[in-house]
Amino acid sequence: MRPTKRDELVQQALQAFYRNGFQATGMDMLAAETGISKTSMYKHFRTKEDLILAVLRLRDEHFRNWLYRRMEELAETPRQQLIAMFDALEEWFAEPGYRGCMFIKASSEYQDTSHPIHKQSAEHKRMLEIHITDLARKAELRDADAIARQLLLLKEGAMVTAHLGHTANPAQDAKAAAIQLIEAHRQ
Template sequence: MSASKRDELVHKALKIFYRDGFHATGMDKLVKETGISKTSMYKHFRTKDDLILASLRLRDELFRNKFVRKVETLAGDPAAQLLAMFDALDDWFHELDFRGCMFIKASGEFPIKGSPIYDTAAEHKKLLLDYVEKLAAQTTAKDPLLLARQLTLLKEGAIVAAHMRGPEGIAADAKLAAEALIKAQTT
């Protein structure tokens, strides 16, 4: 399978970019840490930015799959799943290698709207918002789209806070807030 070395590269590059940042990670460091030769890297990707894009797309796929799956494991009906999102976040926050959101970092290091990396990061956030909107639309909330956007704000805020203040209690605070927001729309 010719895709395996390429996949191996993207998986390993993803981890290093996430850990150290994009500009702070040079191609030579990738060679040293992945054990994959620079020649091979540039046979699969024309530029470093292309490799970053591939890493972001893989991260998007892995993260959304894992997140949605976890939520579906924790709860059944849509209203409960909206709350279960924050339990899934709590798990993530407590992972040893948690370093915040890779897409927020990407949009911070490549802040030009319209550039491929920025747009890819923004797309990830939109896909997650779509997911929350779909859940909210299945509840009895009066304004499901508003609710979805508000819960997403709590989610993003929790990610930032978990990274900058530490993970303890953040998701719990957000979950309580989410309960209050849902209740306010269903009574």
């Protein structure tokens, strides 16, 4: 199916917001970068914030689908998939355009926890936690809820550290800690 103008706008806006940030990317900049007029943008989205929400929904779908698929491709068992999450992250960090987590950025720029953009970012993290908790249960780890939260803290820390660029391989550092955590929680 051919993408609509709206779909193209969301995809191009995703790239612009990821590269430049949400507050720094105005509608004039978006029009210049996408080649889509502001009039056309406002036909599809009432406000810039509505466009940002659509971008975050698209990024959430793409990221979670990619991450879950890579974890399954890299490992067979749920326990191995939890560890493989860090190998997948290492691949992402090595991409030339890596600029950190779009959801961390969005929640930093829209800090009011009741703001829809902040809520959408938190929802992305909640969906990841549900999936990781499910894998931890399938791996028969003790206190699956706690281990999932701890693994996600390692994941988030690795993403921020990779973005800051002050260590050689934060994904593998986080993976080493994850292995110790998982081993400590085996039944």
